[in-house]
Amino acid sequence: MTKLRTLYDRLILAHPVVVLVLFALVLGLMSLNLHQFRLDASAESLVLENDRSLAQYRTVNQRFTTSDDFLIVTYSPHEPLFTDAGLARLAGLRDELAAVAAVGSTNSILNVPLLHSPKLSLDTVDEEILTIDGDQVPPQQARDALLSNPLYPNLLLSTDGGTTAIQVNLPTPSAFFELLEKRKQLRAKAEANPADANAQENLAQVEAEFLALTEELDARRDATIDEVRQILERHGDDAVIHLGGVPMIVADMIRFIQNDLSTFGIGVLLFLVLTLAIIFRQWRWVLVPLLCCSFTVWLVVGYLGWAEWPVTVISSNFVSLLLIMTLSLTIHLIVRYREYQHDEPDAPPATILSRTVSAMVKPCAYMALTTIVAFGSLTYSGIRPVIDFGWMMTLGLAVAFVVAFLIFPALLRLLPPPVDQRVRSNRRPFTDHFASLTEHQGPAILVGSVVLAVLCAIGVSRLTVENSFIDYFKSSTEIHQGMITIDNRLGGTTPLDVIITDDPPPAGAATSDTAAADDPFAAGDPFAEDDPFASDCDPFVEDCEAAESYRDTWYTYRKMSQLAKVHEYLDSLPETGKVLSIDTTLDLLAQVNGGKPLDALQLAFVPAAVPDDLKGILLTPYISEEHDQARFSIRLLETSPELRRQELLDRIRQHLTEELGYRDDQVLFTGMTVMYNNMLQSLFDSQIKTLGVVFLAICAMFLLLFRSLKLALIGIAPNLLAAGSVLGLMGWLGIPLDMMTITVAAITVGIAVDDTIHYIHRFKVEFEKDRDYLATMHRCHSSIGRAMSYTSITIIAGFSILVLSNFIPTIYFGLFTGFAMLMALLGALTLLPRLILLFQPFGRPGTAD
Structure with missing residues (x-):
């Protein structure tokens, strides 16, 4: 150690310039690519690279x-909608939106087929299709046609006819899917x-492309949303208009986070400056x-x-956490430096600086290594952004340690601080009150810690991993108001x-082994001999030999009846809004058929009877004959207090398998809801349930650093209590764990x-001076306790500004970070010293050698 200290003094302290x-050269080199720093909130950012979902x-x-790449514009006019003037204003808005460069098409009540005509029947449906755009349909007749159609109410039009929606489609170019498939193949080849x-090399090139x-598409999406918002603002006098949709949610989340990183990043720094100025003056x-903090983040x-x-x-959040960790290191160095100034006010600044670095390098290295272990646990998560977060913090902590022990001493060599007169004084720091409390109220501290631990355990047991996107945003934000409108009025x-x-396809049909291997839906025969719905002959077909070929299609009475039961069940759930499926189409065709349900023969001819230009609306979104699959499109109500995603998925699967007789491998859930829920469940499994492994x-x-099992167990106690306090508080307050708050542990x-x-x-270190536990505790509270309190107060004050964010997870992050700092400080100043006094892990007290 002496040689390392000498080398450090010669290389670093002797040559600060x-x-x-x-x-500075390293900073300049890193500055060259600062412009490539970017935020990503896409679906890929929430899952592993090869995630099945x-x-x-x-x-x-x-x-x-189908696609979720569309915006929803909700339009609630101040004047009646179904008048010539009202529909003309809606058409004007629709036309402006359709003219936006990135918009592929729009869907609204103006262009959808009304399928409402006295002459309309299954035989004349191709000739009698009417639209508001293309035909002189009286407004009230159009209203009746839309509301009587099972497809449009609570989707494009509210049930009272007062609110409508315009779907603005933002098509993804085919080049995206081509590169995606090419990347997938090259990754498999490289692995x-x-x-x-x-x-x-080919993989690296394709990934770069x-x-x-992706960056080009993200920029185009943001520009499109900005242009759409400008259009909506111009029409704000005619109606109450809100913007929604998955692309808008993604864009707004990124915008809020960018604003928080810039606006609140500056605000946090200002609060830190103010607090440091008040403390150290x-x-x-x-x-x-x-x-030091700025250089680390840079x-x-x-x-x-x-x-x-x-x-x-x-x-x-890594930026905020790097500020915390770097600030903690520098404050500990500052307090130790000032202690040496107090002990030897006439010593040269270079000597004081050398002693400070020598005294603090070991505990700071221990701190960095142990904290890296804590954040390193995140790399074992099943979720890509959490893994990234763990690696970023591991890298950042290493950089923070290097900056603290390179730049801090180099700057102080050039700017040696004068001795603060307050340092010369022997006034009692406020942390001594905690020492007195620990000395005189030891049993109360232990009892209080046990009670707190029990409360924390109960609170942790009440934790959930459910959350709604709407809960991420304040009620005053446009995205919150838009979600409420869509939930309440548009399904x-x-x-x-x-x-x-x-x-599966009939025996002997040509199949591709490669395609089957790549197909995430590939499974065995879903209709085995014990299938309760399999039958030798459909009851509505007299020729049983013909029934064999008839059974290969979805359009049979038996299969459609079974799908109708599924639809009815999904629609009955309180968490679901609009449910669309082939059953919706059959209800519509039944209306066209004079109100009579289609018989077996009519069902068989549905694919041929539906015009080609309507198949994309009525058939292909719900039935894939090629892959023998039926799809039910559901919109969940984010505002529903009963929404528990995992419970809902389990309940649906249980009903379909136990009540309706489908096998488990016949039922598949997919969509943004599933990916988000999978992420939350994986986070819970990998972080909360393995928290014991982390400890x-x-x-x-601790055992490696302090070489004492008793001391390791004593040291872990306040950590357990601090982590349990934060998680327990969330449980008691009913705040669910989500993709941001779950990392609080x-x-x-x-x-x-x-x-x-x-x-x-x-x-x-202090105990070796007199081997007096009580006196050592008081000295530690006056020295290192002061540094710990300064660190905590500074960070709590700095991060309190995050409560002003519009992004609720950022608010929670600021509040729980402050609370974590407070609980960690209280545990280290009360429970930790009390346990040391009680168990005496440094040996029996006595006289120093």
Whole structure:
């Protein structure tokens, strides 16, 4: 250690200008790619690269010619909608939206087929289709036709006819799917033969092309949404208009996070500056920590840009956490420096600085390593953004440690701070009150800790992993108001698809083994001999030999009756809004058929009877004859207080398998709802349920660092209580875990570990002076306790500004980070020293050697 200290003094402390110049070159190098730093809130950012749910989602969209890439404009006019003037104003808005460059098409009550005419029948449906756009349909007749059609009410038109919707379709170019498939094939090839340099090179090129196209599409989407909003603003005098849809939710989430990173990032820094100025009252002790924090974030952000490593909704918190960790390191260095100034006010600044670095490098290294272990647990998650978050924090903590022990001393060598007169005084710091409390109220602290632990356990047991997108945004935001309108009047917000698989292709039909292997839906024969619906002959077909070929189609009385039962059940659920399926189409055709349900023969001819230009509306979104699948399109009500995604999916699956007789492998759930729910469940499994493993790893780190099992167990206690307090509080308050708040456990552990390590290390050093546990505790509270309190107060004050965000997860992050700091500080100043006094892990008290 002596040699390392000498080398450090010669290379770093003796040449601060050289260190700063070289560091400036590194900063400049990282600045070259700062512009490539980006946020990503796409579907891919919420799952693993080869996640099955994402593959299923894309496959279903291609098979059933559907997509969630559209905006929804809700339009509630101040004047009656179904008048010539009202429909003309709606048409004007629709035409302006359709003229936007990236818009492929629009759907509204103006262009959908009314299918309402006295002459309309199954035989004349092709000739008698009317639309408001193309035919002189009286407004009231159009209203009646739309509301009597089972397809449009609560989807394009509210049931009272007062609110309508315009679907603005934003088609994804075919090049995106071509590159996606090409990337998938090259990844498989590269994984099969990692030594194939050509495959690795081709993969890198395709991934670069895919990234460039994705960024282009993201920029186009944002520009399109901005242009759409400008159009809607011009029509705001005629109606109450809201904008919704998955692309808009993604864009607004990114916008809120970007605003928080910029606006609130500056606000946090200002709060930190103000708090540091109040605590230390010297400009050096404000400037130096501020520069260290800024340099750490600068380097990590620059590296992420250089590596083209996008930041997601979850990992966007890494900037705030890097500020916390770097600030914690620098404040501990500042307080230790000032302690040496107090002990030897006449010592040269270089000597004080060298002693400070020497004394603090070990506990700070321990802190960094143990915190890396805490955040490293995130890399074992099954969710891509959480894995990224873990690696980013691991990298950031290493950078923060290097910056603290390179730049901090280099700056102080050039700007040596004068001795603060307050440092010379022997006034009692406020942390001594905690020492007195620990000394005189030890039993109460232990009893209170046990009671708190019980309350935390109860609170943790009440935690859920359910949340609604609408809960992410304040009620004053446009996205919140738009979701409420869509939920209440237009059938729900979040898409969920239920896919039912029927018979496989007939024996002897040509199939592709490769396609079957790649198909995420590939399974065995879904209609085995024990299928309760399989029969030798359809009761509505007299010729049983003909029935064999007839049974190969979905359009049989038996199968449609069974799908109708599924539709009826899904529509009866309180969490579901609009449900669309082939049953909706059959209800519509029954109306066309004079109100009579279609018989078996008419059902068989439905594909031929429906005009080609209506098949994309009535048939292909719900039936895939090629793949023997039927689709039920559901919109979930985000505002429903009964919405519990996992419980809902389990309930639907149970009903379909136990009540309606489908096998488990015949039922598939997909859509944004499924991917979001899978992410939450995986987060819960990987983080909450394995939290014990994380604490075991930290305990092992303590054992390695302090070489005492008793001390390791003592050190883990306040960490457990701090993490449990945050999670327990969330459980008691009914705040669900989601994609951001679920990382609070790892964050809390990382923060609590810092205080524990610093306090134990200082206690061990101070104890050797007189081997008096009580006196050592008082000295530690006056020294390291002061540094811990300064760190906590500064961070709590800085992050309190996050409560002003419009993004609710950011507010929760600020509040729970502050609460975590408070609980970690209280645990380290009360429970930790009390346990040390009680169990005496440093040996028996006595006289120092």
